[in-house]
Amino acid sequence: MKAFKIPESVLVVIHTPALEVLLIERADHPGFWQSVTGSQDTVGEALLQTAVREVREETGISAGPDQFRDWAVSNVYEIYPVWRHRYAPGVTHNTEHVFSLCVAPGTAIRLSAQEHTAYQWLPYLAAADLCFSPSNAEAVLMLPRFVAG
Template sequence: MSQQTKPLKQPVSVLVVLHDGTGNILLIERADRPNFWQSVTGSIEAGETLAATARREVAEETGIRLAENQLHNWQQSRQYEIYLHWRHRYPPGITQNTEHIFSACIRRDTPVRLSAEHTRYQWLAAAAAADLVFSPSNRQAILDLAQRV
């Protein structure tokens, strides 16, 4: 499906920090932006709950199927300005997105099968992961994870 025929994204998304419970974070690199590393992210779709969006995005982007009890909703959100190069994906005039934060603990030996949206993955210590991600909200979520684990 081409970008022109895809439905426009809603400005409500999830960020899912996948970690191993010992301070390491799984990051994935965007295919459309080399060296743009991130945690799993994605926009809510019509009729979905935030938790369903989080589980769907993790499955789509990494091939990992989370059990309901693995996903932790932080009951926290952040609003940020949508990068100019991605605004065409949203309805006209939309410049802000509200991102809801989740995390999930997975084993490091869990098989990862990346979607075409991403090219590589790596496990990094939280401090290194926070330094590498391009998104300030992703960086803050990684740093905040230490207080939650």
């Protein structure tokens, strides 16, 4: 039996210095574009380690913890009903912690076929428009203030 997901997750906005943002399309919901997201594997897993692991699993990018920027921004949101079965009974909300990762243009992407079917790099404003999650779109729009300085 698979354990329930932990309602503490990360959102990692992967971008280039020119603010092109990587979006990946969910395999289980075609047309749902997002940044890298994922829940802690264990209650004790550090959020930065969750970010490093999820980026590697979902994109094939092996980045060290020192390459990530913790925005110290958290979003609490209601879990979409279609995904609530993954959580313990009665869990309806998730806390998402936002990170970013700057990569070189042309960085190779290797998707996890079980999770995502396609990827694209878009200027950050266009990427924000395409994100299905409001908190993901908001994070992408905040990107310039976390890159400059």
